[in-house]
Amino acid sequence: MKIKLTEDEIFATIAAGVAEALRVDAAKISMASRLFLDLGAESIDILDIRFRIEHALGFKIDQAALIRSLGEGLSAGQIQEQLTLGSLVAYVRQQLQQQP
């Protein structure tokens, strides 16, 4: 079943998951927040956040596709630089639009 959410609603869902997982103040999370570099996430936290988003929105995230959505052939450092709340929101929004 297709889920219809605005960008703000997707952001709120993801930010809530990020805040809970990383124990950061949700008010301090913005679209520009970098998960690794600004919010202190580690690799396993990304998995945790992914699970929280999947559980909240009811669809599975392809982590490899998510990383590819940031750019092809990125190094670990470039991924850390580019994985923001905004990039997550954009990926989730695109996936929700593609759902049947």
Added chain:
Amino acid sequence: MMNEPKSKNLVALVTGGSRGIGRAIAERLAATCAETVIVNYLQNDAEAEKTSKLIAAQNARCVLAKANLLYPEEIDKLFEQIKASVDHLDAFVHGAALGTFKPLLTIKPNQWDLTMNINARAFLLCVQKVAPLMPAGKIVALSSLGSQRVVPNYGAMGPTKSALEAMIKYLAVELAPVGIQVNGVSGGFIQTDSITKFPEAEKFIEEVRRRTPAQRLGAPDDIAGVVMFLLSPAASWIYGQTIVADGGLSLL
């Protein structure tokens, strides 16, 4: 295989069955004694499909069941799917596990919850669903040496495996009267994708190889063989034990 069950009519569930040790167990079940193998997996559809083909090549039926065992609701759905596919289970092998490699003192609350809930709680919740489907049968959970011994950077995983091994004993006692045997296998260091995620993996692997009397890392099939033994009639007097199969590493 003298110690493996002979008749090919069992229905088995393997969690974490799409890759590595879980896949080796699923394939061995299909090759020797299972007519149906239900393979639960978390995320990798392509690897799950490969496992499905390996099972089909052994003339057994494979049911792929994608579910995140972190969530009780997904475990409920998994078993709804299982009950729609089979009317009972004879064997349940719990291989699903997840973790991060870092010292225990640096583990954050969400990381603790994630590893404990997938590695330990999921086993309990699955057994609670498996038991009513298993008039008599065998359950085997996969543990690791970090449950009993201190392994550097294994602080998030070791305690979860200790909890798992304690549950194996309790469940063995609770389920023995209804004809269900519960045991575990502790596999030392096995050559899978997971071991490459250890910090300084190459150095760590070389150190393990040097310290292991068998002078190599274990292979997934080494563990599959022990699991098959525990599922066989030859193990009918073994209850609540976690068998260590580690090439002798823990002896030193």
